[in-house]
Structures are given as C-alpha cells and as structure tokens.
Amino acid sequence: xxxxxxxxxxxxxxxxxxxxxxxxxxxxxxxxxxxxxxxxxxxxxxxxxxxxxxxxxxxxxxxxxxxxxxxxxxxxxxxxxxxxxxxxxxxxxxxxxxxxxxxxxxxxxxxxxxxxxxxxxxxxxxxxxxxxxxxxxxxxxxxxxxxxxxxxxxxxxxxxxxxxxxxxxxxxxxxxxxxxxxxxxxxxxxxxxxxxxxxxxxxxxxxxxxxxxxxxxxxxxxxxxxxxxxxxxxxxxxxxxxxxxxxxxxxxxxxxxxxxxxxxxxxxxxxxxxxxxxxxxxxxxxxxxxxxxxxxxxxxxxxxxxxxxxxxxxxxxxxxxxxxxxxxxxxxxxxxxxxxxxxxxxxxxxxxxxxxxxxxxxxxxxxxxxxxxxxxxxxxxxxxxxxxxxxxxxxxxxxxxxxxxxxxxxxxxxxxxxxxxxxxxxxxxxxxxxxxxxxxxxxxxxxxxxxxxxxxxxxxxxxxxxxxxxxxxxxxxxxxxxxxxxxxxxxxxxxxxxxxxxxxxxxxxxxxxxxxxxxxxxxxxxxxxxxxxxxxxxxxxxxxxxxxx
Ligand code: ADP
Numbered sequence: 001x002x003x004x005x006x007x008x009x010x011x012x013x014x015x016x017x018x019x020x021x022x023x024x025x026x027x028x029x030x031x032x033x034x035x036x037x038x039x040x041x042x043x044x045x046x047x048x049x050x051x052x053x054x055x056x057x058x059x060x061x062x063x064x065x066x067x068x069x070x071x072x073x074x075x076x077x078x079x080x081x082x083x084x085x086x087x088x089x090x091x092x093x094x095x096x097x098x099x100x101x102x103x104x105x106x107x108x109x110x111x112x113x114x115x116x117x118x119x120x121x122x123x124x125x126x127x128x129x130x131x132x133x134x135x136x137x138x139x140x141x142x143x144x145x146x147x148x149x150x151x152x153x154x155x156x157x158x159x160x161x162x163x164x165x166x167x168x169x170x171x172x173x174x175x176x177x178x179x180x181x182x183x184x185x186x187x188x189x190x191x192x193x194x195x196x197x198x199x200x201x202x203x204x205x206x207x208x209x210x211x212x213x214x215x216x217x218x219x220x221x222x223x224x225x226x227x228x229x230x231x232x233x234x235x236x237x238x239x240x241x242x243x244x245x246x247x248x249x250x251x252x253x254x255x256x257x258x259x260x261x262x263x264x265x266x267x268x269x270x271x272x273x274x275x276x277x278x279x280x281x282x283x284x285x286x287x288x289x290x291x292x293x294x295x296x297x298x299x300x301x302x303x304x305x306x307x308x309x310x311x312x313x314x315x316x317x318x319x320x321x322x323x324x325x326x327x328x329x330x331x332x333x334x335x336x337x338x339x340x341x342x343x344x345x346x347x348x349x350x351x352x353x354x355x356x357x358x359x360x361x362x363x364x365x366x367x368x369x370x371x372x373x374x375x376x377x378x379x380x381x382x383x384x385x386x387x388x389x390x391x392x393x394x395x396x397x398x399x400x401x402x403x404x405x406x407x408x409x410x411x412x413x414x415x416x417x418x419x420x421x422x423x424x425x426x427x428x429x430x431x432x433x434x435x436x437x438x439x440x441x442x443x444x445x446x447x448x449x450x451x452x453x454x455x456x457x458x459x460x461x462x463x464x465x466x467x468x469x470x471x472x473x474x475x476x477x478x479x480x481x482x483x484x485x486x487x488x489x490x491x492x493x494x495x496x497x498x499x500x501x502x503x504x505x506x507x508x509x510x511x512x513x514x515x516x517x518x519x520x521x522x523x524x525x526x527x528x529x530x531x532x533x534x535x536x537x538x539x540x541x542x543x544x545x546x547x548x549x
C-alpha cells in the first residue's frame with residue numbers, strides 16, 4: 001500500500017518526493033481528453049443517424065459539467081440518470097465526474113418504489129431521465145417527497161412518454177460552456193459512481209466506485225478484450241450495469257467508436273453489426289441466447305469475426321458453441337458490481353487451438369484467471385481463509401482483492417465490514433480451482449443443493465440440461481425432501497416449437513446419462529423462467545415454487 005508515513009529506506013528516501021510533475025490522480029476522465037486531442041475528427045458516438053466526433057463528444061461532456069455546476073452541483077453530489085444506452089447516458093459518465101460529482105446510473109427495469117429508495121438513499125441532487133420511463137419516474141419522484149433538478153432526455157428514437165422536467169437535455173447542454181476547464185479529482189480515491197446491486201435480499205446496497213478503480217478496470221477491459229482504435233463497440237450491455245462493466249470508459253480510452261442501442265432486439269442488432277462494422281460487444285448469456293434463437297429472417301451472416309464478451313451468469317457451453325458457429329468469438333468474463341464488473345476472464349492458451357470444439361468450449365466455460373489489473377484472486381475456505389487445493393474438486397469461496405474492488409457500500413458500514421472481513425472481498429460465489437490455475441464457479445453460497453449429504457452444483461446440472469437439443473433455458477434449485485434433505489428440481493423453458501414434444505422423463509434420462517445419478521433432477525417443470533431486473537434467473541422465486549410442488 002502507498003503510505004506517506006513509511007518512507008523508503010536508505011538513499012531512496014531522500015529528495016525523491018511526490019509532486020504534480022510525477023504524481024497525478026488516476027481518473028478515466030483523462031481518456032476522453034486524450035482521445036479528443038488525438039482523434040478529434042474520428043467518430044466517437046453513433047446513435048441512429050446521429051454521429052458525434054471525439055471533439056464534439058468532449059465538448060458535450062464539458063457542457064454538461066458546466067451546466068450542472070451552474071445549478072450549484074459540485075463535489076460529492078449525486079447525479080442520477082435513468083436512461084437506456086443513449087448518448088446522454090454515456091456523456092454523464094464524463095460530465096458528472098468532471099465537477100467531482102458522482103454518477104448514479106439507475107436500472108431502468110426497477111419499479112417506482114425501487115427508484116425512490118435509491119434516489120433517497122443516494123441523496124440525488126439531480127435526475128436526467130429518458131421520456132420512455134416517465135410513468136415510473138413520475139411516481140418515484142412523488143414518493144421521494146422532495147424537489148430535485150429534473151432534466152428530460154427527449155430522444156427522437158424513444159417510444160412515447162411525457163416530459164417531466166424543467167427542460168430538455170439538449171437545452172440544458174446549451175446552458176453550459178463547451179470549453180469548461182474541469183479539474184481531475186483532488187484524490188483518485190474520490191467517488192466517481194454509485195451503483196445499486198439488484199438486491200435479491202432486502203434493500204439494494206449502494207456500491208461506491210472510485211476514480212482510480214474505474215481507470216484501472218477500464219484499462220483491464222481494453223487489454224483482455226483487445227480493444228484498439230479500430231474498435232466499434234455495440235452497446236448491447238446496459239450502461240447502468242456497473243457503468244457498462246466500465247466499457248463506457250474503456251472504449252474511449254482507445255479512441256474507439258461507441259454505437260448506442262436503446263433495446264436488445266436481434267432485429268436491430270444484426271443489421272447494426274453489418275452497417276457500422278461492429279467489432280466488439282458484451283452481454284449476459286441471456287443476450288447471447290436471444291441472438292441464437294432469433295428468427296432466421298433477423299439473422300445476417302457476419303462478414304467478419306465479432307468479439308463478444310459474456311458474463312454476469314455462467315454461460316453454458318452449448319451457448320458458447322452456438323455463438324461460435326454463428327461467427328462470434330466468445331470471451332468469458334466473471335465479476336460482480338463490487339469489482340466494477342469483470343474481475344476475471346477465461347484467458348485463451350495457445351494449445352487449446354488444437355482441441356476439438358467440445359474441448360474448446362469446455363475450457364471456455366470456466367471463469368478463468370484474474371484480470372491483470374486485479375492484485376489477487378483465490379478460492380478459499382471462508383473460515384480458515386486457506387486456499388483450497390487446485391484439484392478441480394474441493395469447493396471454496398471466491399475471494400478477490402486489489403484496486404478494482406469497491407470503496408464499500410454507501411452508508412452501510414456493517415455490510416462493508418462483512419464483505420471485507422479478513423482483508424479480502426468475499427464474493428459469495430463457490431467454486432473450484434483446476435490444476436492449471438483456472439477457476440470454475442459451481443454455485444452461489446445460497447444456491448448449492450445438498451442431497452443425502454452430497455453437494456450438488458446447480459450449474460453442473462444446468463450445463464447438462466442446456467446440452468439437450470430441445471432446451472432453451474434451464475435453472476435448477478433445491479427442493480426440500482424428507483428422505484434426502486434436498487433434491488434437485490429443474491425448471492426448463494423449451495425451445496420454440498419443442499413445447500409439445502418434450503417430457504420430464506426424457507429430460508431426467510438425458511441427465512442421468514451425463515452426470516451422476518444423484519445429481520439428475522427428480523422433478524422437471526416446464527415454462528418461462530422468472531428474471532431479475534438485470535436479466536438473471538430468480539432462483540429464490542423458483543425455490544419457493546419448488547417447495548410447493
Ligand atoms: P447480483 O449479485 O445482484 O446478481 P451482480 O451483477 O453484482 O448482481 O452479480 C454478480 C454475480 O453474478 C456474481 O457474484 C456471480 O454469482 C454471478 N456471475 C457473474 N459472472 C459470472 C460468470 N461468468 N459465471 C458464473 N456466475 C457469474
């Protein structure tokens with residue numbers, strides 16, 4: 001740790017001081033300043049038919065900063081944004097922190113109660129909101145019960161919605177100075193963003209990011225995902241999710257092009273890939289599944305390899321294989337809001353080139369190794385904190401530490417202390433370490449199924465289910481059982497067209513051929529799966545359902 005009160009020993013302690021010439025706070029804001037000076041005329045942002053060059057993008061962000069400052073907003077104030085992936089949302093990632101304020105990007109799938117809680121807890125001073133979400137926002141502002149500055153995004157591509165605020169975003173930008181001279185934060189440890197976790201238990205927690213971590217994770221992304229000035233990045237991942245896993249800053253760092261997208265819709269995505277020459281995109285496995293199962297008339301054969309990074313939930317190897325068949329190159333990422341999004345990735349090894357497709361996808365389905373920008377990762381016993389043997393069998397909890405771990409939870413020292421107990425961030429994810437140093441997640445601490453005293457990884461059973469040709473989505477949870485304690489219960493969404501041609505017996509027999517008999521589901525229920533606001537399958541709802549069966 002850098003510490004001023006522990007000088008270096010000997011000759012290195014004398015006359016070698018830290019000063020403005022050799023020590024500047026790390027902040028992703030410098031990425032924009034750099035791209036705007038190196039590539040002023042290059043396209044930075046595309047939205048529909050609109051395009052902004054890097055010079056224009058920079059000027060718009062400065063205007064936003066200046067306009068906010070003109071309204072008395074400054075260091076340590078929270079500015080919330082409720083918007084899909086539109087230019088205003090991206091600009092807020094720069095304009096808001098340029099004045100030392102903190103960006104709170106809201107999950108647009110939340111209801112009014114959830115939004116009101118976050119605006120209240122985060123003490124938002126201003127809200128920039130897309131008209132499409134007006135019904136929810138109007139209700140949330142009523143519940144909030146205090147006045148804040150509200151600015152509308154009147155996007156021509158939005159579908160309906162009334163204008164609620166004092167003025168429109170473009171008029172607000174016009175108030176600001178395009179040459180506004182912003183200052184980097186006094187300290188890189190200052191907050192840059194506030195992101196609430198989806199809160200599957202109790203109220204959501206406000207994860208606080210600092211400038212230093214945002215800088216480093218954005219860099220880590222650029223390194224592991226191979227971003228460059230040629231990058232054309234399609235925004236299929238919501239920017240509200242951990243600031244788009246910090247790609248909001250990472251794509252700018254290399255002078256790449258951001259292609260905005262309001263909605264994950266294959267009918268839009270395939271033509272946009274072709275039209276703009278998209279090179280990179282990200283999304284949860286569910287997004288990949290949407291592309292795989294898109295109707296044929298929406299699919300367009302890719303003219304070049306498109307890199308797609310996926311994470312947020314384990315991508316079944318069948319999903320990876322189907323994407324690769326369509327011409328995508330898949331990169332598997334693992335992380336959580338507390339780690340600025342991705343913290344680990346499945347780094348490719350040269351000798352995997354020689355494996356057959358099944359061998360490759362089996363390797364790629366593992367969560368892999370730490371980001372080069374993360375200091376340390378281990379799978380350890382949560383009591384003793386001792387790493388488990390790298391035998392691919394012994395389960396432990398994934399723990400990480402480094403500069404891309406959150407500052408902590410806002411106004412919640414109890415939860416922060418719990419998360420950091422022992423000097424590591426405890427992720428709550430359970431996994432094994434393989435002999436080659438690659439980790440594989442097996443479950444979340446609460447999701448594991450214990451049957452007759454044996455642990456069953458729900459992910460392993462799901463992996464078997466996903467390889468069935470008639471299965472589109474699957475989730476496995478524990479069902480209480482008098483004899484075994486718990487047994488695995490599967491919830492399955494059949495592929496379109498297979499609904500009337502699939503039976504529970506067939507699924508169970510299929511699993512018994514692939515995994516240990518005691519791990520095969522005892523019960524199979526067909527139908528749609530409940531999802532959280534970030535598109536994750538709600539296992540707690542399924543657990544409740546399983547109890548009733
Ligand atoms: P929430 O915990 O509310 O779902 P996050 O977006 O922070 O919100 O989710 C992080 C969690 O998602 C991780 O702790 C882990 O359980 C899961 N996750 C993320 N990436 C992967 C992955 N590649 N494989 C398996 N699980 C993953």
